[in-house]
Amino acid sequence: MDHLRNPALLRGVTQPRTRREAFRIAGLSAAALALAACGVQGQKAAPPKADSVKEFWSKQTKHGKVVFANWPEYMPEDKGPLEAFTKATGISYEYKEVINENAEFFGKADPVLRAGQPLGYDIVVMTNGVQLQHMFELGYAIPLDHSQLPNFAANAGAKYKERSYDPGNTYTIPYMSGMTGIAYNTKHVKDDITSIEALFDPKYKGRVGMMADAQEIANFGMIALGIDPENSTEADWRKAGEKLKAQRDAGIVRKYYDQSYIDAVSKGDIWLSMAWSGDVFQRQLAGEPVEFVVPQEGGTIWTDNLLIPKGAANPVDALMLMDFLYRPDIAAELDEYVQFVTPVPAVQDLFKEQAATAKGEEKKALEALVSSPLMFPSEADYAKLRSYTKLTTAQEQVFNPIFQSITQA
């Protein structure tokens, strides 16, 4: 029986809703809206004054406990460095791998901190970029007391003491760094890749991967035009946007990736991609045919940073742990597992010493670490690396649409 031709059925389905029901629904919605008509309060914080910072820290004492929130796989499984910390200072730790994405973490932290509640963590790790800027601007990060960070002062590399996104290391000190460069599949790409223009080469049409993150892709767009992202203006962003749009319209880009580019490059689905050094290093250890290069025009350096969130229960203990991680032997233990770029240059020498006395598998592994430019970039590499563009809130609202309209179209 054909439903639509049954007159009784048609009568049934074309009865209008009763007016009473319609009013009821409208009434409910109006009430709900009225209830919720308040806005979300702004939280803009002024930059910290030196005296208030000193005053804050003078009131804090050591509590004997610290809660450390970090990204997964950023600490050896046996928690060696943390155990050593407890042995050295008597402070117990709680370690939670709860951070997966800066945006997601900030999205969760914002409502909590905005309501004036503590996150429950004493140390968190965030990458430099938009979300970290927001943490500073909203007063969500406690300014550090550098008088209690002697190891940092003594052992951190010079470049890690001057970072454009946190002048004077007011709120953060680096944890691990990485580079964004070009990864390519050596089975499919026979040329030596040295220039950033390789990513824009029509020869690789449909085989190029770019990153979806606006800051990452903007940097590469600008570097390809010879512009320094750290000192760029709106006009520069638009120029970069046009270059990236042309790249997309020419069909060169296969996809804008979040982090799965490395799988794609390894498998050969794409042949070249914007890539993070640590990812490539991992795959090389697994014997996959990928190479990493920092383009001669430049690449990006990003840093995951340690900071103390507002409302932290144990700030002094947090500070002590942060400083402890800058002891060269501890930094070495950490880096041996994490395999990104450590902010403590002395680690390379330590690895060399350990490699000299080690044997067999362990010796090979350590030597691989020591000689890898992905873990210990050369001076020449460092000179080419740039940070992300620093943006005010107003600038963000111009910057983001330029690049998102390319990656999210």
Next chain:
Amino acid sequence: MRRLTPYLLALPSWMWLAIFLVVPMAAMASVSLQTGNAIDGFAMTFSFSNYADALSTYSTQLVRSIVYGGLATVAMLLIGYPVAYWIAFKGGRRKSVYLFLLLLPFFVSFVLRTISWGFLLADNGILFGTLKSWGALPADFHVLATTFAVVAGLTYNWLPFMILPIYVSLERVDPRTVEAAQDLYASRTAAFRRVVLPLSLPGVFAGVLMTFVPATADPVNAQVLGGTGNTMIGNIIQIEYLTNLDYPTASALSFTLMALLLVGIFIYAKALGTENVLEAAAR
């Protein structure tokens, strides 16, 4: 007491939905009409223009999402209905075993499943690499990073949500009815079309509701399996909310999406005459 029965039955769910859905939704509706930014704060300005702006900026992605969701739903219906039919009528005592087996892969991490698909469908992997080496496919053939992959991914991931409700309503049909119809109509397909299919409509409607709606809003398949030009509205909402911290736009987009889906489902319900079928069956 009898008259109170439906209210008592519905009460716990009402409370759950009222507290955990209605209140947050109302707050979100309020946010969708505000202006400002995360640093300086948002203020209620009843700016309905948020909706207009969001719609005009992202109309492509909205339409695309509905198309992808629709295609996936049709695919799921075509693929899933026969499975539900067979299990309901011929599954015998092991019906729930089959259902369980259908759902079992989904108890295992989505990430692992997706990575495994990425491995299987790699341009030069186990499947395509072999076919290419036999010359059966052109060298630059690829499935990943295409629209087809996204729709296929949506179909794959939501298929059990189509099969189970259809099964649930089909299983109710007495096989003897079908046999009687066959004796009278003398054709299997006619028996199916005129007896079984109409009786399964509540299940079909439920299946479409539970697949079309989430598939259209899904961000993950587009993110993982799509290439350029496959971005769906779920991805946009994610970016607006998490990266741009543009809560009003994200909220406005969510409500717009919900409204569009509601209209779609409503039209579908009317076309099927499901409302009336549901009522008629309940008498």
Next chain:
Amino acid sequence: MRSRGGRVGDRLLHAYTWLVILWLSSPIAVMIMFGFNDTPSKSNTSWHGFTLKWYRELFEISDLTTALRNSIYIAVISTIITVVIGTMLGLALGRYRFRGKGATNFLVFAAISTPELVMGASLLSLFVSANLPRDAITITIAHVLFSLSFVTVTVRARVVTLDPSMEEAARDLGATTWGTFRQVTLPAILPGVLAGAMLAFALSIDDYVVTSFVNGSTLTFPLWIIGSVKTGIPPQVNVMGTLIFGLGVLIAIANAVAARRRA
């Protein structure tokens, strides 16, 4: 009697059903395989040879083990709650007329159509303003919320096909309300309830987005895995997936055998 074409049709459908089941399970085969991969680095993406070492070292990553345990507890508890209140709602919506039915239907629809991100974010705001700490309890609450509609809709689809005169007959014969439900209604809607339960369990155990907002610092299996994607998913994850799947297959086989024995 049954035509010969009919029997062929049945066989084809039978084979087709198995084909679909196998298609749905195909990535699982890959997952199982990589649980045996002897990978030297942290990434588990290219084959290096067979090893059982990950099975031996299964519980070595304590956070991962905890996360898996959390996921299972939360999935079981949220499924139970959802099935109970969802079945009740499905019964109400499928059988009765009452005031607010339209609004309820709309709410059920709204819960399915809300993008997960939005649901997670708004729940987080709610919990924060209510000063509720975010942990396994808030995760369970959220899971019930998004599974509720699926159970309700599935049960409702079943309820509308029922013949109410059966229950009237039972009542006429003197059964109590609860007795009627237990012995007449429940068996009749049981397929719907079980189907809903399986859907709810699947939704809960693999949920990422909503959970990521309301979990506080409690980790679930999907959260842990996604967190490890950046640096490489350890093979232990594959092993755990394999064991979950294997357990499921065993349960299925046991059920099939038991079903055959039931005369």
